[in-house]
Amino acid sequence: MKTKFFSALAMTSLLFLSCNNDDNTPDPVNEEEVITTLTVTLTAAGGTPIELKSQDLDGDGPDAPVITVSGSLATSTTYSGTIKVLNETESPAEDITLEVEEEDDEHQFFYGISGLNATTEYGNFDDDQNPLGTEFTLTTTDASTGSITFTLRHEPKKPNDGTLADAGGETDIAVTFSVEIE
Amino acid sequence: MKFYFFLLTTLWFVFPAFAQECTKSISGEVIDFHDKTPLAGALVVVVGQNTSVTTNSLGEFTIDGLCDTAIELEISHPECTSQFLTIDTNDETNLKISLEHHLELLDEVQVVGAAQRQKTASSVEKTVQLQTLERMSGGSLGDALKTVSGVSSLNTGANIVKPVIQGLSGSRVLILNNEVRMQDMEWGDEHAPNIDVSAANRITLIKGAGALQYGGDAIGGVILVSPEKMVAKDSLYGKFLANGMTNGRGGNATVELVRSFENGWFVKAQGSYKRLGDLEAPNYVLSNTGISQVGGSLQIGKNSFKEGWEAFYSYFDSDIAILRASHIGNVDDLIAAINSKQPNFIAPFGYAIDNPSQEVTHHLLKGNYYRRFEGAGKLKIQYDYQQNQRFEYDLRRGEARGIPSIDLTLRTHTISSDFKIDANNKRQLRFGLMGRYQNNTADPSTGVRRLIPDYDKYDVGVFVIGEYYLSSQLTLDTGLRYDFSQIDAKKFYQLSRWEERGYDQDFGDLILEDFGSQLLTNPVLNFHNISGTVGLEYDLGAETAIRANYALSQRAPNPSELFSEGLHHSAARIELGDLRIQSETSHKIAVSTEKNTPDWGYTLTPYANQINDFILLEPSGVEFTIRGAFPVWSYRQTKALLMGIDASLYRQWLSNWRTEHQVSFIKGSDKTLDRALINVPPIRLLNKLIYKRPQWNGLRIALESNYVFEQNEFPPNITVFSPQVNENVVLDINTPPPAYHVLNMDMEMTFKMLKKDDFTIGINISNLLNDSYRDYLNRQRFFADNMGRNVQLRLKLYF
Numbered sequence: 011m012k013t014k015f016f017s018a019l020a021m022t023s024l025l026f027l028s029c030n031n032d033d034n035t036p037d038p039v040n041e042e043e044v045i046t047t048l049t050v051t052l053t054a055a056g057g058t059p060i061e062l063k064s065q066d067l068d069g070d071g072p073d074a075p076v077i078t079v080s081g082s083l084a085t086s087t088t089y090s091g092t093i094k095v096l097n098e099t100e101s102p103a104e105d106i107t108l109e110v111e112e113e114d115d116e117h118q119f120f121y122g123i124s125g126l127n128a129t130t131e132y133g134n135f136d137d138d139q140n141p142l143g144t145e146f147t148l149t150t151t152d153a154s155t156g157s158i159t160f161t162l163r164h165e166p167k168k169p170n171d172g173t174l175a176d177a178g179g180e181t182d183i184a185v186t187f188s189v190e191i192e
Numbered sequence: 193m194k195f196y197f198f199l200l201t202t203l204w205f206v207f208p209a210f211a212q213e214c215t216k217s218i219s220g221e222v223i224d225f226h227d228k229t230p231l232a233g234a235l236v237v238v239v240g241q242n243t244s245v246t247t248n249s250l251g252e253f254t255i256d257g258l259c260d261t262a263i264e265l266e267i268s269h270p271e272c273t274s275q276f277l278t279i280d281t282n283d284e285t286n287l288k289i290s291l292e293h294h295l296e297l298l299d300e301v302q303v304v305g306a307a308q309r310q311k312t313a314s315s316v317e318k319t320v321q322l323q324t325l326e327r328m329s330g331g332s333l334g335d336a337l338k339t340v341s342g343v344s345s346l347n348t349g350a351n352i353v354k355p356v357i358q359g360l361s362g363s364r365v366l367i368l369n370n371e372v373r374m375q376d377m378e379w380g381d382e383h384a385p386n387i388d389v390s391a392a393n394r395i396t397l398i399k400g401a402g403a404l405q406y407g408g409d410a411i412g413g414v415i416l417v418s419p420e421k422m423v424a425k426d427s428l429y430g431k432f433l434a435n436g437m438t439n440g441r442g443g444n445a446t447v448e449l450v451r452s453f454e455n456g457w458f459v460k461a462q463g464s465y466k467r468l469g470d471l472e473a474p475n476y477v478l479s480n481t482g483i484s485q486v487g488g489s490l491q492i493g494k495n496s497f498k499e500g501w502e503a504f505y506s507y508f509d510s511d512i513a514i515l516r517a518s519h520i521g522n523v524d525d526l527i528a529a530i531n532s533k534q535p536n537f538i539a540p541f542g543y544a545i546d547n548p549s550q551e552v553t554h555h556l557l558k559g560n561y562y563r564r565f566e567g568a569g570k571l572k573i574q575y576d577y578q579q580n581q582r583f584e585y586d587l588r589r590g591e592a593r594g595i596p597s598i599d600l601t602l603r604t605h606t607i608s609s610d611f612k613i614d615a616n617n618k619r620q621l622r623f624g625l626m627g628r629y630q631n632n633t634a635d636p637s638t639g640v641r642r643l644i645p646d647y648d649k650y651d652v653g654v655f656v657i658g659e660y661y662l663s664s665q666l667t668l669d670t671g672l673r674y675d676f677s678q679i680d681a682k683k684f685y686q687l688s689r690w691e692e693r694g695y696d697q698d699f700g701d702l703i704l705e706d707f708g709s710q711l712l713t714n715p716v717l718n719f720h721n722i723s724g725t726v727g728l729e730y731d732l733g734a735e736t737a738i739r740a741n742y743a744l745s746q747r748a749p750n751p752s753e754l755f756s757e758g759l760h761h762s763a764a765r766i767e768l769g770d771l772r773i774q775s776e777t778s779h780k781i782a783v784s785t786e787k788n789t790p791d792w793g794y795t796l797t798p799y800a801n802q803i804n805d806f807i808l809l810e811p812s813g814v815e816f817t818i819r820g821a822f823p824v825w826s827y828r829q830t831k832a833l834l835m836g837i838d839a840s841l842y843r844q845w846l847s848n849w850r851t852e853h854q855v856s857f858i859k860g861s862d863k864t865l866d867r868a869l870i871n872v873p874p875i876r877l878l879n880k881l882i883y884k885r886p887q888w889n890g891l892r893i894a895l896e897s898n899y900v901f902e903q904n905e906f907p908p909n910i911t912v913f914s915p916q917v918n919e920n921v922v923l924d925i926n927t928p929p930p931a932y933h934v935l936n937m938d939m940e941m942t943f944k945m946l947k948k949d950d951f952t953i954g955i956n957i958s959n960l961l962n963d964s965y966r967d968y969l970n971r972q973r974f975f976a977d978n979m980g981r982n983v984q985l986r987l988k989l990y991f
Contacts, residue, residue, distance in 0.1 A: 066817055
C-alpha cells in the first residue's frame with residue numbers, strides 16, 4: 011500500500027510537469043463486440059436453403075434491425091439449421107459465431123416457437139454435454155403460421171430446464187421471425 | 193473564548209508560583225488588528241507564571257516584577273483570537289500587540305455545545321462533527337451526511353452513495369475536499385464522491401446556493417469536507433480507528449499522525465484501507481458487491497496569524513464490485529428482474545471483485561498561501577490539480593474480457609484567489625477570482641464507443657460577497673458571481689444517431705470528418721452564468737435565530753447531459769444527451785428558524801426552489817437492436833418546482849436521556865408536463881433515543897428508528913414491446929418500492945489507556961431486525977433487496 015501511495019505521488023508530480031497537449035484528433039472506435047447480424051440457414055435434403063436474417067448495421071444506434079425471411083417452410087420436413095453471428099461494423103465482418111463456439115460453456119441459444127407446428131432439437135453441445143445450439147434441427151408437421159424467436163444468452167445457468175426464465179444470464183441476441191409452414 | 197478563559201483559569205491553579213526577587217517590567221498596548229482601535233479588558237498572561245493583568249480603557253497594560261529575560265505572553269480578549277508572543281525583556285519593554293477582533297477563527301476552537309461559525313450568515317448550514325463521523329467511519333461520505341435532515345442519498349448498491357440535498361444531487365451539489373472543489377466525474381448516478389470519510393474531521397453542509405465563494409452552480413448545496421485545524425503548539429499525536437463488520441465480513445482501518453510545532457509548522461499524514469467481500473441481504477448473498485479501497489493524504493504547512501501556507505496531497509483508490517444480477521441484456525431481462533423477487537444470480541459468499549465493477553483513482557494536489565494585511569484584510573491564493581481515472585468493467589466476451597468498457601481520465605487545474613476586507617466592524621467584503629482548465633481523455637482501446645467524448649473545458653469565475661452587521665442582532669449578506677464556461681469537445685456520432693437527433697439540420701457545420709458510419713464533430717459550447725444571493729439573519733436572543741435567504745443560481749450542463757450517447761448495461765438502457773441543452777436557472781427561497789439551548793432545540797426550514805430549464809434524465813421511449821428492445825433515457829429540460837420542509841427537534845429529558853427527531857418532506861413537480869418529477873426522495877422520519885452516563889466510562893447508547901415512506905408521486909411508466917412474449921408490455925420502471933422501517937443501534941464506552949480517555953470501543957448494529965426492503969433512490973432496487981443486518985465493532989485509540 012505504501013509503495014502504491016508513493017508511486018502514485020511520484021506519478022502525479024510527473025503528470026503535473028508534463029501537463030497535457032492533446033490537440034490531436036481522437037481516433038474513432040470500432041465496436042468490437044457489437045452483434046449486427048444473425049443469419050439462420052435451414053436446409054432440407056434436396057431443397058433450397060431458407061434464410062432467416064436480422065441485420066442492424068448501426069448496432070446500438072437508433073435504427074431498428076431489418077428482418078428478412080427468404081421463404082416458407084414445407085410441411086413434414088426435417089431441416090438442419092445453422093446459426094451465424096456477425097459484426098458487420100468491422101471490415102471484413104467479424105464472425106462472432108467462432109467466439110460463441112469457443113466459449114460454449116458460457117453461451118446457449120434458445121428457440122421459441124409460437125403458433126407453428128414444429129419442434130427443435132439441439133445439434134451441438136459444450137464439453138459438459140450441455141446444449142450450445144449454433145447447430146440444431148427443426149422438424150415441421152402440419153401447415154401453420156407463427157413465429158420463431160432465437161435468443162442467445164451469455165453466462166446462463168448451465169444446465170437449465172430449457173426455459174429462458176430458468177437460464178437467466180444476459181441476452182446477447184433476441185430476434186423474432188414470422189414464419190409460415192405450407 | 194469561554195474555552196480560553198477556562199483554560200487560563202485552570203493554568204492558574206496548576207502552575208505553582210515561584211516567588212523570586214525580580215525587577216524587570218514590560219508595558220504595552222493592545223489594539224484591534226483591523227481598525228487599530230484600543231482593546232480594553234484584554235487579558236495578558238505570562239505563560240508559566242502566576243502573573244496576569246488586564247488592559248485598561250485605552251488598551252494599555254504594565255507587568256512588573258518579571259525575572260526572566262525571555263518570556264512568553266498570552267494575550268486574549270473575549271471577542272478575539274488569543275495570541276502568543278515570545279519577547280526579550282531587555283530589548284522590548286513597550287509592546288504594540290494587535291489582536292484579531294473578529295470571531296473569524298472561532299471555528300478553530302471546538303467548544304462543545306456552541307454553534308459553529310457559519311460560512312454564510314443567511315443560508316441553512318449543518319455541521320457533522322468528528323464524533324458522528326467516527327461512528328460512521330465504516331460507511332461512506334453519503335452515509336455520514338444522511339444524519340442531517342433534508343439529506344438523502346442516491347445509491348447504486350451500498351458502496352456507491354451520492355448525497356442528495358433537498359432533492360438534488362450530482363453536478364448540483366459541490367463537494368469541497370480541504371477547500372478544493374472535487375472534479376471527479378460527479379455527473380454520473382453511479383459515480384460516488386472520491387472522498388475518504390475516515391480522513392475528514394468535520395463536514396459542513398450548506399443547503400442551497402448561498403455560498404457563492406465555492407461556485408455559482410450549487411443549486412442543491414455545498415458539502416465542505418475539512419481536515420483538522422492545526423494549532424501552533426509543540427505536539428505529536430495520532431489516532432487509530434478501525435471497524436470490523438459482519439456484513440461483508442471485512443472492515444476498515446485508518447491511521448493518522450500529526451506533528452506540530454510552536455512556530456506554526458505542522459505535518460500530518462494519514463492512511464486508510466478498507467476491504468469488504470460480498471454484502472448480504474436478509475435472504476441471500478448480494479453476489480459481487482465487495483469493495484477494496486485505499487486512501488492516503490499528506491499535509492505540510494505553516495500557520496501563523498499573519499501568514500501561512502499549506503501543501504496537501506491526497507490519494508484515493510476504490511475498486512467496487514457491482515451486483516452481478518444488475519448487469520442485464522435487454523428489456524426482457526429487466527422485466528424478468530423486476531418480476532422476480534430475488535436476483536437472478538446468487539453465488540456463495542466471496543471476496544473477489546469480479547466484473548461488472550469500477551475502479552476509480554483520484555489524486556488531489558493543492559498548495560495555498562494566505563496573508564493578512566493590517567487594517568485591510570486577508571488575501572488567499574490557491575492552486576490545485578486533480579486527476580481522476582475511471583475504469584468501468586462490463587461482462588464481455590472473447591478477447592475483450594478484462595478490458596474496461598469505459599476508460600476516462602479527467603485532469604483539472606484550478607487557480608483561485610480571494611481577498612477579504614474585514615477592517616470595518618460594520619461590514620465584511622470578499623472578492624474572488626477563479627480560473628480552471630479541464631481535460632478529459634477517453635481511451636479508444638476499450639473497443640466500446642466513448643460514452644463521454646474527449647474535451648477541453650475552460651472556466652472563469654469572479655465573485656463579490658458582502659456581509660453587513662446592521663445591528664447587534666441583524667446581519668445582511670449579499671453576493672454576486674459571474675461564471676463563464678466553454679467546453680470544446682471532439683465527439684464521434686453514429687451517422688444514424690446524428691440524423692435521428694436532427695443534428696444534421698442544426699449542427700451541420702460542426703462536422704470535422706466523415707468516417708462513413710461515424711462522424712467526427714467539434715462542438716464548442718459557451719455558457720455565461722450569473723448567480724446571486726441576498727439574505728438576512730436575525731438573532732432573537734435566547735439562542736434563537738431566524739434566517740431568510742434568496743439565491744439565484746445558474747448551472748451549465750455537464751458533459752454527460754450534453755454528450756451521453758450509448759448503452760448502459762448496468763441499467764439496460766440507452767442514455768442520450770442533447771447538444772441543445774442550455775444552462776438551468778434556479779430561484780430558491782429558504783427560511784429557517786432555529787433554537788439551540790442545552791435543554792432543547794429545533795430547526796424548521798421550509799423552502800421553495802423553482803428551476804427553469806431543469807435538466808433531467810428519464811425514460812422516453814424504446815429502441816430496438818438485435819439484442820432486443822432497450823428503454824431510452826433522454827435528457828430533457830423542463831420547468832421544475834421543488835418544495836419542501838426539513839424539521840428537526842431535540843430534547844434533553846433528564847440528564848441522561850435525550851431524544852432527537854427529524855423529518856424531511858419534499859414535493860417535486862414538472863410544471864411543463866404537469867406531473868411528478870423522477871427520483872424525488874420520499875418522506876423520511878428519523879427518531880433517536882440516546883442514553884448517556886458519563887461516569888460509566890462515557891457510556892452512550894443510541895437507538896435509531898428510520899421510517900421511509902413510499903413515494904406516491906412519480907412519472908408514469910412506459911410501454912415497450914417485448915420480443916419474448918411478442919407483445920407490448922408495461923415496463924414498471926418508475927414505480928417506487930413500498931415504505932420501510934429500519935432500526936439501528938450504537939453503543940460506545942471510553943477507557944483510559946496511555947493518557948486520559950483515549951480508547952473508545954463501540955458496537956454499531958444497522959438494520960437491527962434484519963428487515964428486507966428496497967429503496968426508491970437505489971438504482972439496484974429492480975434487482976435486489978438492500979443490505980441486511982450489519983454488526984460493526986469499532987475501536988478508536990488516540991495516542
